[in-house]
Amino acid sequence: MPIEDIIRRDIVLKPLTTMKTGGPASYFAEPSSEEEILELLDYAKKNSLEVFILGNGSNVIADDDGFDGLVIKIGNNMSDIKVESDTNDSEYMFITAGAGCLLSKFGNTAASEGLEGAEFACGIPGSVGGAVFMNAGAYGREISDIAVSVRFIEEGEVKDIEVNKDMFGYRTSYFVNNGRIVTSLRARLKKGDKDAIDAYVKELRDKRTASQPLTVPSCGSTFKRPEGYFAGKLIQDSGLKGFSLDDSGAEVSPKHSGFVVNNGGTAGSKDIIKLIKYVQNKVYEDSGVKLECEVRFLGGKKE
Numbered sequence: 001m002p003i004e005d006i007i008r009r010d011i012v013l014k015p016l017t018t019m020k021t022g023g024p025a026s027y028f029a030e031p032s033s034e035e036e037i038l039e040l041l042d043y044a045k046k047n048s049l050e051v052f053i054l055g056n057g058s059n060v061i062a063d064d065d066g067f068d069g070l071v072i073k074i075g076n077n078m079s080d081i082k083v084e085s086d087t088n089d090s091e092y093m094f095i096t097a098g099a100g101c102l103l104s105k106f107g108n109t110a111a112s113e114g115l116e117g118a119e120f121a122c123g124i125p126g127s128v129g130g131a132v133f134m135n136a137g138a139y140g141r142e143i144s145d146i147a148v149s150v151r152f153i154e155e156g157e158v159k160d161i162e163v164n165k166d167m168f169g170y171r172t173s174y175f176v177n178n179g180r181i182v183t184s185l186r187a188r189l190k191k192g193d194k195d196a197i198d199a200y201v202k203e204l205r206d207k208r209t210a211s212q213p214l215t216v217p218s219c220g221s222t223f224k225r226p227e228g229y230f231a232g233k234l235i236q237d238s239g240l241k242g243f244s245l246d247d248s249g250a251e252v253s254p255k256h257s258g259f260v261v262n263n264g265g266t267a268g269s270k271d272i273i274k275l276i277k278y279v280q281n282k283v284y285e286d287s288g289v290k291l292e293c294e295v296r297f298l299g300g301k302k303e
């Protein structure tokens with residue numbers, strides 16, 4: 001099948017992001033294999049199209065005017081998950097998951113197999129690929145704690161590398177550079193007590209539900225945690241908990257000041273970004289701390 005057959009035109013990004021904002025991508029495709037990704041990259045190069053890799057859209061603010069390039073969404077079509085024994089050590093198992101697999105499914109699979117260490121992943125609404133790219137984490141654990149190897153595409157080649165902690169940082173990774181596209185993750189997890197694992201998953205889920213505005217569109221924590229501080233606390237100390245500049249729907253969550261939310265789903269990205277900048281300026285004025293965005297931008301200005 002020619003690769004053009006899987007490319008669609010003018011696909012609105014709003015439903016594909018958890019912030020529920022964003023205009024159309026001029027070109028859009030959901031590949032089913034590494035080969036199709038390579039063909040899409042080739043197509044983009046021949047047609048001078050900028051490429052953006054989209055996972056589950058849970059950390060992306062897409063421009064209201066959309067993106068005049070090719071969005072490659074790595075989702076359901078590349079979401080196989082496989083559990084295997086570690087033949088060198090019977091205490092451990094491997095889980096290999098396609099980049100499009102939901103991180104929650106990855107975490108729940110580990111829990112249902114009685115494997116510990118991926119409980120943190122159950123409540124993060126990203127894909128495995130996005131989680132590797134961002135080194136997603138919560139409650140003291142992150143992807144780099146469990147990742148052993150990653151398959152990815154770089155400069156037209158599929159590569160498979162062993163990974164180590166040095167290749168990851170706080171909400172960043174080796175894969176952020178040089179246009180690397182993650183296609184699958186292999187993680188190694190220790191066998192544990194299934195009841196204790198299930199109880200821990202539930203405990204973390206309850207904590208999240210109690211402290212985060214999970215029913216309102218957002219990208220989770222808008223800002224990275226500044227060294228020595230908590231973004232939410234700084235924002236609260238600046239009197240911005242529940243703050244909004246206008247009635248667009250863009251709001252600092254009254255439940256968690258670290259989340260800029262799209263209350264009612266009525267705000268555009270421009271409203272969200274205006275509020276983000278306001279919060280950054282006010283917190284800087286009050287505390288001297290610069291809040292850096294954890295969210296990433298699709299299209300538009302990249303500041």
Ligand SMILES: Cc1cc2nc3c(=O)[nH]c(=O)nc-3n(C[C@H](O)[C@H](O)[C@H](O)COP(=O)(O)OP(=O)(O)OC[C@H]3O[C@@H](n4cnc5c(N)ncnc54)[C@H](O)[C@@H]3O)c2cc1C
Pocket residue numbers: 018052053054055056057058059060074099123124125126127128129130131132133134135136137138175180181182183212213214218219220221296
């Ligand atoms: C309610 C809520 C709670 C959240 N809680 C947490 C949390 O506890 N901890 C945490 O770390 N994050 C959290 N997040 C943020 C988000 O879920 C994570 O950053 C997640 O890892 C993003 O994955 P994604 O698939 O949605 O990526 P996307 O949002 O689609 O993309 C994010 C970035 O990753 C890149 N990317 C995506 N897939 C690939 C790929 N296969 N190869 C290369 N690059 C890729 C994109 O180009 C983009 O730059 C939360 C978000 C929400 C909405």
